[in-house]
Amino acid sequence: MEKNSADWRYTVMPAVFTWLKESASGALEIDFVATQQYAADILRVQGKGGTRMGGLVGSGTLGENSYLSTQQRLALLKALSEVAKEFNVPLISGAAAETKEELAKIVTELATVGVDTVMVMPPKTKEAPSDEQMYAYYALAASAANQAGITIMPYNNPDAAGYHALSTDLLRKLAALAEVTALKISTTDVSTIETLMLENHALKILAGVDTVTVHAGLAGACGGITGVGCIFPKASVTMQEYVNNGEWAEANKISQAMNSISYLDAQPLLLEYLKYAFGIHHNDADGGLRTFGKKLTQEQIDDVQARYLLAKERLALLDLAD
Template identity: 80%
Template structure:
């Protein structure tokens, strides 16, 4: 399993199908097939995605039971091993003890790196409490043979932001492999990199991929890249080579869809766009989440078509 963190990693969708009773259930075969197809797509420079993110926000995570989630990750672990990339998934809990148990469970089904989100508490934890929460997850990761990735998402409601001082303290723990920073304020990334130029930071918002690269991020976790993987990988190739004009052209081509990555219904929107891309609109509309209105569906379709036309002009449709 390759642990090269420089690059882009797709946060793949969880595909659903109707059971005999008419209820939705996980379509493991389609989910595996789609994930493998994304990982095997090459950019113009010959590189590929460098990791696989499963059962995240875009993977219906908020609606899956623990049993469903672990079964899904076990299936995706087969794909990550086949493609020789790490499998990444998130974890959050109210207490550090509960979090440690989640890390243990994820390790058992083949997850290599756990994105650890801040504690799910209404009260804001102190810096000491926050550090202890992450420190126990790191110690647990060491015991079960995985790594962790502290996940700072200050733009999302319900997530306690991690201070730059805390992120720097966590970054030097032995089993912390990278930091995920999901924000449109890339100055956070720049501040961290100025303190430690050797940090591995992954951006988590598609609209700022190029700006995050300019600030020092070594890659990103992408939703739009699941739909247009050739474009996403090629853009990251240009970022890694310092070819900012070329990277920005691709970013501009993707902008109509990237906008959706920062919306509350990002999972529903981007999953529909993926369904349109694969001529499987019905599949893209199968979700445990919100049902989209006709106006929302038409808007996603228009945004998808615009991005596709722009990428076709750049020869970036795989």
């Protein structure tokens, strides 16, 4: 199976939304064409320095992963793989399971539809596993990925998503696995990134929270996976360009301009919030409201709209609103 090449250094990747539409019966179903179109539009955008997004993340938290059936998820990723191949970027998707055997099966299935790297979340268990159990869980996923010709990305997200936290010691061990392309650390505390990078400058770590892009870059992260970048891709790519060049003051201007909406990326309802903002941005309120997630209250809708408009106004001053 031909796979897209990935250079995980100095890149930002969009965690794209899954666009939905009403079927003839009135039920919601995936709009594959619209999802492909919006993903392609995001990958087409250039930053002020001329670079683009370096990958495509599909069926993640923002892609309504937890609400899709296995059949829906695989069909969605197969459609997104066409977009990834068109732009010669890797396709990334997430996986989590209660047991390591179940996880290995998911990794193998994802490889069959064009996924290049699997973001592996910790086990979906009520009690936190020991580091030894956690390592065995990831090691079997790595073995399955190796056999399928793909890679994995251990995903530490204990904050908004509420997953079991991966200890720093465990992250060190996982980073040494040959099948691990990068680590994804989605916390607002970037000290773990800094600790790991000080010990091993060769590590590749991606930040997963939009509010900390600049701080994560200062700590040594090589890039990030963005939700807000789906709405303001030019701003997101340009900010990463400044981070890569060490132009911290310029990067911070963009971070501050987007802060009102980036805040939503670190909230438990990030899917519902950011998807609604995406709908506003594309003058498609109905599209933004279509979700398998929770229905927002009017107070929440008003808050998202105010945050979006403030970010757009600030980014317009920097010629980054489009």
